[in-house]
Amino acid sequence: MSQHAVIEFQNVSVSYNHQPVLDNINFSLGNGEFTYLIGQTGAGKSSFLRLIYRDLLPDNGTVSVAGMDVSSLKDKKVPYLRRRLGIVFQDFQLLPDRTVYENVAFSLQVTGEKKSFIKQRVLEVLGMVGLSHKRRNMPEDLSGGEQQRVVIARALANEPRIMLADEPTGNLDPAASAEIMDLLKQINNRGMAVLMVTHDYDTVKQYPYRTLKLADGEINEVDTAAL
Numbered sequence: 001m002s003q004h005a006v007i008e009f010q011n012v013s014v015s016y017n018h019q020p021v022l023d024n025i026n027f028s029l030g031n032g033e034f035t036y037l038i039g040q041t042g043a044g045k046s047s048f049l050r051l052i053y054r055d056l057l058p059d060n061g062t063v064s065v066a067g068m069d070v071s072s073l074k075d076k077k078v079p080y081l082r083r084r085l086g087i088v089f090q091d092f093q094l095l096p097d098r099t100v101y102e103n104v105a106f107s108l109q110v111t112g113e114k115k116s117f118i119k120q121r122v123l124e125v126l127g128m129v130g131l132s133h134k135r136r137n138m139p140e141d142l143s144g145g146e147q148q149r150v151v152i153a154r155a156l157a158n159e160p161r162i163m164l165a166d167e168p169t170g171n172l173d174p175a176a177s178a179e180i181m182d183l184l185k186q187i188n189n190r191g192m193a194v195l196m197v198t199h200d201y202d203t204v205k206q207y208p209y210r211t212l213k214l215a216d217g218e219i220n221e222v223d224t225a226a227l
């Protein structure tokens with residue numbers, strides 16, 4: 001792994017039923033870097049993310065995350081890897097029968113932290129996303145944008161070095177999307193690396209960062225002005 005990379009793919013290939021989806025990919029995300037990953041439906045973006053949190057193993061090549069060789073990581077070490085990642089995905093939604101506070105606390109309880117520490121940390125991250133005052137509410141009482149901010153607070157609770165965000169502005173109106181992007185930008189400015197999958201080209205243009213496109217199994221940097 002090169003010295004300042006928090007994620008590195010070396011010659012990574014993935015096929016499904018002999019159909020290559022990722023073909024000899026080399027990729028690196030620097031410490032504290034913000035990068036977008038774009039590409040058409042079926043281009044392989046989800047497969048790319050699944051490799052990072054070890055939901056999928058490459059057919060060839062190596063994947064390193066936060067200094068761990070994910071490809072050879074033992075199953076029992078997978079939770080340790082995932083705690084290094086803040087995951088903001090559509091399918092990691094809030095528990096509907098728990099309050100905002102409990103939803104965030106839950107991610108710390110599973111790591112066995114002390115109650116007093118959990119309380120302090122939950123209030124801290126809810127403060128960071130501007131939702132301390134909603135801590136006793138149920139998720140259904142919150143707008144879509146607020147719910148997404150709670151998901152981000154939950155992802156921040158374990159102080160990960162890397163945030164993986166899959167379409168975090170996907171179902172939101174422009175104002176709520178801007179709030180989420182301002183928040184991700186703020187988080188990135190504090191030094192966390194962010195890898196964000198998106199179809200939202202308006203957002204990419206408004207908040208310009210390195211943009212990589214997956215197509216035909218390859219990954220290439222694109223000029224956002226041409227999107």
Ligand SMILES: Nc1ncnc2c1ncn2[C@@H]1O[C@H](COP(=O)(O)OP(=O)(O)OP(=O)(O)O)[C@@H](O)[C@H]1O
Binds near residue numbers: 017021047
């Ligand atoms: N478990 C699987 N078995 C077989 N084929 C799969 C499997 N997972 C994904 N694929 C195929 O691999 C290709 C890439 O899928 P992937 O979900 O990674 O793309 P994507 O870019 O995330 O798409 P989307 O934007 O629609 O989420 C698609 O053609 C998909 O049908």
